[in-house]
Amino acid sequence: MKIDPESNADLSAQIAQAIRDAIVSGDMIVDERLPSESELADQFGVSRSTVREALKRLAAQSLIRTQRGAFGGAFVNRLCYHDAYGQHITTSTLLLSMNDVRFETACEARYAMERACAPLAAQRRTPRHLSMIRKEIERQADAALSDEDFCASDVALHRALVDAAGNPVLSYQLAGAVEAMQPLMNMITFTARSRGEIVRLHSALLEALADRHAGRADTALHALESYTMTLGRDVLAARARRTGAP
Amino acid sequence: MKIDPESNADLSAQIAQAIRDAIVSGDMIVDERLPSESELADQFGVSRSTVREALKRLAAQSLIRTQRGAFGGAFVNRLCYHDAYGQHITTSTLLLSMNDVRFETACEARYAMERACAPLAAQRRTPRHLSMIRKEIERQADAALSDEDFCASDVALHRALVDAAGNPVLSYQLAGAVEAMQPLMNMITFTARSRGEIVRLHSALLEALADRHAGRADTALHALESYTMTLGRDVLAARARRTGAP
DNA sequence: TACATTTAATTGTCTGACAATTTAAGTGCA
DNA sequence: TGCACTTAAATTGTCAGACAATTAAATGTA
Numbered sequence: 001m002k003i004d005p006e007s008n009a010d011l012s013a014q015i016a017q018a019i020r021d022a023i024v025s026g027d028m029i030v031d032e033r034l035p036s037e038s039e040l041a042d043q044f045g046v047s048r049s050t051v052r053e054a055l056k057r058l059a060a061q062s063l064i065r066t067q068r069g070a071f072g073g074a075f076v077n078r079l080c081y082h083d084a085y086g087q088h089i090t091t092s093t094l095l096l097s098m099n100d101v102r103f104e105t106a107c108e109a110r111y112a113m114e115r116a117c118a119p120l121a122a123q124r125r126t127p128r129h130l131s132m133i134r135k136e137i138e139r140q141a142d143a144a145l146s147d148e149d150f151c152a153s154d155v156a157l158h159r160a161l162v163d164a165a166g167n168p169v170l171s172y173q174l175a176g177a178v179e180a181m182q183p184l185m186n187m188i189t190f191t192a193r194s195r196g197e198i199v200r201l202h203s204a205l206l207e208a209l210a211d212r213h214a215g216r217a218d219t220a221l222h223a224l225e226s227y228t229m230t231l232g233r234d235v236l237a238a239r240a241r242r243t244g245a246p
Numbered sequence: 247m248k249i250d251p252e253s254n255a256d257l258s259a260q261i262a263q264a265i266r267d268a269i270v271s272g273d274m275i276v277d278e279r280l281p282s283e284s285e286l287a288d289q290f291g292v293s294r295s296t297v298r299e300a301l302k303r304l305a306a307q308s309l310i311r312t313q314r315g316a317f318g319g320a321f322v323n324r325l326c327y328h329d330a331y332g333q334h335i336t337t338s339t340l341l342l343s344m345n346d347v348r349f350e351t352a353c354e355a356r357y358a359m360e361r362a363c364a365p366l367a368a369q370r371r372t373p374r375h376l377s378m379i380r381k382e383i384e385r386q387a388d389a390a391l392s393d394e395d396f397c398a399s400d401v402a403l404h405r406a407l408v409d410a411a412g413n414p415v416l417s418y419q420l421a422g423a424v425e426a427m428q429p430l431m432n433m434i435t436f437t438a439r440s441r442g443e444i445v446r447l448h449s450a451l452l453e454a455l456a457d458r459h460a461g462r463a464d465t466a467l468h469a470l471e472s473y474t475m476t477l478g479r480d481v482l483a484a485r486a487r488r489t490g491a492p
Numbered sequence: 493t494a495c496a497t498t499t500a501a502t503t504g505t506c507t508g509a510c511a512a513t514t515t516a517a518g519t520g521c522a
Numbered sequence: 523t524g525c526a527c528t529t530a531a532a533t534t535g536t537c538a539g540a541c542a543a544t545t546a547a548a549t550g551t552a
Contacts, residue, residue, distance in 0.1 A: 060303035091325070091333050094309070095330045097272070099325075112416060113359060117358065169347060169352050169354075170358060173422065
């Protein structure tokens, strides 16, 4: 592991990249111990503070973990699904909120990916998945539910659909898309009428899964997408009217 | 922004979390300048080095950027698609390589997501997308191509398919899945015969997109998936035979 | 005005110190 | 011997202070 003395990037960034490369390439394996901070400082010819900044960068990406005390140190971390979820959700949420992504674009992406799960979910769903979805539908039928809780329940329902596909990689990939949509969804004010329609569409999805009918699940998701789009467009139009003619 | 004196987590981690929360919640907006390191040190009641470690954590997640000199400092960074791609690919690649994900699981997830793009791609593909895909197919037909280059070309082709859907959020989400699969795909030794079959299937996909025929694109992707799975299973079986009876 | 110089603010890096934590090794005692 | 306790050593976490490097604004000058 070497750094380029010609580069004008921060030393701590270069060192972090060198170690990151070693981990990603498989040169360093899971649970392998890195040299101590002092040793790394000697190896790279920098001070300990610079090494520490590099290690903190890696820790922020869950690439290493540190342990104090004798025989402690920094170890290559096994990236678990849970940590990866967290990273993905944070990144996706910020990406959407900072880049003026249109509601339609995010919505389209989300439902496209969920439809990818539908055939697998119809085939592999267990009674537990069905009951989780049913529970959320019942919550959503409760008129006392706040808009935020309604959206949270919506996320939980879609999360259950994704998990029903029984593919952890798919769950991980879609978690970002579904969770990151929540702030955009929260902007929709759900009327009693629209809630009723959504519950109806969710129920159709549930029945399709219960019957292991992939085609009807796909249709239900298409209907949900187009109805959600309509709601979103109405909100945006109303907002435009307010700001356009105040 | 405050930190919990009761917590036993590292101060730099707590400070990073406090600032991260402020950014994600929208309390701090894009391009807003953070207080200088010295000011943050005073505010949180810690040393400057501790603050610096916190800031490096945030920089590693592309949440802030720093600039030296007068009127420099740390600024909330606009997370662009490019940076988000990078993060997502790194995370996905490590997740797959560190968690003994089965080839079938990753393959299934990848093709499920690609099929989600197919209808949109069939509808929106431009001549440029078609020619990109055609170019890769021509490369793949070249018998002199190394296995690694063949895989890279495969990734480029699938990337073009995803981009043809014309939805940047979808492209971002799928980039991780497709790129992260490459190391697993590289393990397949492509015989001349299997390459021919893949080229044939890719061509079928291309024709379907050219004809704006979503159904045939879906079918082609299904066929590709099942053929890829077969190849993967053969490699794994051969490997098991070698190690099982040496 | 246009250009060069100075100045002040800020991050980047280094040094050295001490605190906190954790494990291994040693020590004493029953 | 076996066990509880102490000690030592290694390592990360935190702090304080210094100086270098960089940058934009302010200032001076022709």
